[in-house]
Amino acid sequence: MEKNSRRDFIRKSVLTGVGLIAVPTIYKRSLYGRGLANELIRFAQIGCGREGTEDYVSTMKHTDLCRLVAVCDLDSKRRDIAKNTIEEFYKSKGETNVEVKTYHDFHELIARPDIDAVIVSVPDHQHALVAVQAVLAGKDVYVQKPLTYAIAEAKALRTAVHAKNRILQTGSQQRSEKPWETFRIASEAVRNGRIGKVKSVKIGIGIDRIKGKKPDPEQVPANLDFDRWLGPVAKQPYMEARVHPQNSISGRPGWITTEDFGLGMITNWGAHHIDIMHWALGQELGGPVTIDSKAEFMQNDVWTVHTKYHVEMMYPGDIQVILDDTYTNGCLFEGSEGTVFCARGAARVTASDPEMLTSGKGPLWASDPKILMPRVGPEGKVWMPSPDHYRNWLESIKSRKEPIAPVDQSARSLEACAAAWISMKLGRKLTWDAKKEKFVKDKDADAMMYRKAQDPQYDLAAIMKKAGLKF
Numbered sequence: 001m002e003k004n005s006r007r008d009f010i011r012k013s014v015l016t017g018v019g020l021i022a023v024p025t026i027y028k029r030s031l032y033g034r035g036l037a038n039e040l041i042r043f044a045q046i047g048c049g050r051e052g053t054e055d056y057v058s059t060m061k062h063t064d065l066c067r068l069v070a071v072c073d074l075d076s077k078r079r080d081i082a083k084n085t086i087e088e089f090y091k092s093k094g095e096t097n098v099e100v101k102t103y104h105d106f107h108e109l110i111a112r113p114d115i116d117a118v119i120v121s122v123p124d125h126q127h128a129l130v131a132v133q134a135v136l137a138g139k140d141v142y143v144q145k146p147l148t149y150a151i152a153e154a155k156a157l158r159t160a161v162h163a164k165n166r167i168l169q170t171g172s173q174q175r176s177e178k179p180w181e182t183f184r185i186a187s188e189a190v191r192n193g194r195i196g197k198v199k200s201v202k203i204g205i206g207i208d209r210i211k212g213k214k215p216d217p218e219q220v221p222a223n224l225d226f227d228r229w230l231g232p233v234a235k236q237p238y239m240e241a242r243v244h245p246q247n248s249i250s251g252r253p254g255w256i257t258t259e260d261f262g263l264g265m266i267t268n269w270g271a272h273h274i275d276i277m278h279w280a281l282g283q284e285l286g287g288p289v290t291i292d293s294k295a296e297f298m299q300n301d302v303w304t305v306h307t308k309y310h311v312e313m314m315y316p317g318d319i320q321v322i323l324d325d326t327y328t329n330g331c332l333f334e335g336s337e338g339t340v341f342c343a344r345g346a347a348r349v350t351a352s353d354p355e356m357l358t359s360g361k362g363p364l365w366a367s368d369p370k371i372l373m374p375r376v377g378p379e380g381k382v383w384m385p386s387p388d389h390y391r392n393w394l395e396s397i398k399s400r401k402e403p404i405a406p407v408d409q410s411a412r413s414l415e416a417c418a419a420a421w422i423s424m425k426l427g428r429k430l431t432w433d434a435k436k437e438k439f440v441k442d443k444d445a446d447a448m449m450y451r452k453a454q455d456p457q458y459d460l461a462a463i464m465k466k467a468g469l470k471f
Contacts, residue, residue, distance in 0.1 A: 052121030196337030204327030232453035264305030
């Protein structure tokens with residue numbers, strides 16, 4: 001994993017059709033709605049880019065639990081690649097007459113009663129729109145991190161999940177995955193008091209940089225429905241450099257560094273590490289008390305996210321949490337009786353992701369090795385085993401039990417990250433009420449918790465209202 005990232009493996013699998021492990025499964029599905037205890041979960045992929053490819057390839061290999069039956073993407077090139085990859089996968093297991101249905105409009109896909117679950121891997125600005133409507137259609141959902149673009153969207157998605165009694169797993173894979181068990185070990189040590197009273201947490205999440213010279217507007221490719229891709233965002237010229245590459249599904253797409261579509265590193269990588277920090281501090285359903293952020297932003301109308309940043313948050317118990325672009329990528333917990341650090345390792349997830357330096361000590365270390373040693377007998381908090389994030393989701397669908405990264409906890413991680421971004425934009429200290437999930441006596445900050453859609457058909461508030469749910 002250090003030398004060959006997970007996504008390298010996925011990319012090679014897509015290109016060669018080999019390297020995937022599965023067992024042929026012959027199945028006959030009973031009437032829809034009779035439960036999934038003894039049936040395969042029929043799922044579909046919505047969004048077939050870099051993240052989406054990793055998601056469906058990593059999920060469909062669990063042939064004892066699921067069957068991938070459909071894909072949807074607004075770029076027909078990516079849609080066709082996904083269709084061919086999936087069909088070749090099942091054919092390589094000895095099947096014939098395999099057909100994966102393709103969709104341009106996800107509404108048509110989620111209207112199918114024989115599809116039980118969907119994976120949502122679209123750009124951040126449409127996470128909530130797609131996931132909420134899938135949930136309202138009765139689907140269980142896996143949605144990439146960050147859970148949503150804005151705070152109010154996370155609350156809406158959580159409301160829909162509970163109203164429809166659906167299973168939702170967030171792509172916070174640092175809670176699972178064998179190569180990244182550094183986070184589980186470190187967070188258990190902190191949560192169970194092995195470093196004494198936690199005084200501070202220092203988090204590094206990397207930094208975004210401008211991607212070369214400013215591109216000019218271009219003709220929209222015939223294979224891309226750019227208007228729908230924009231969705232709730234204001235109409236604007238197409239530029240390949242800030243959407244996604246037309247000749248590849250790998251590498252970080254340009255939309256990640258454009259605030260219309262994502263908020264930058266504070267949610268992109270912040271969602272990962274803030275989530276682990278919450279785990280360690282017992283704040284899975286909590287949040288900061290105050291947020292004080294300073295940041296520099298890209299000064300053009302193409303790439304617009306923050307670059308350098310310094311965020312200070314105070315959490316209950318007088319715990320100071322600091323995020324700074326100069327810190328090592330990872331989480332450093334400092335307590336009255338010791339220190340623990342955890343990270344993914346020195347390898348980058350992709351070549352364009354931030355370097356994950358570990359100060360020469362490795363991705364997991366403590367001031368005293370005994371802090372990281374397994375304890376004998378019961379301890380206050382031990383995380384559920386989850387060596388595979390996608391399988392955990394599938395097993396949760398079967399059991400109807402909460403997955404390892406459920407919507408309630410993911411919503412809180414997004415709230416902390418987005419609150420830090422709001423503080424960056426306003427340039428001042430904010431006070432947050434975690435119980436009410438709103439800012440304290442600050443109308444300007446509260447107004448930034450939701451972004452009204454420019455086109456009414458993408459209005460999440462209207463969608464929720466039509467479903468009879470408060471938003």
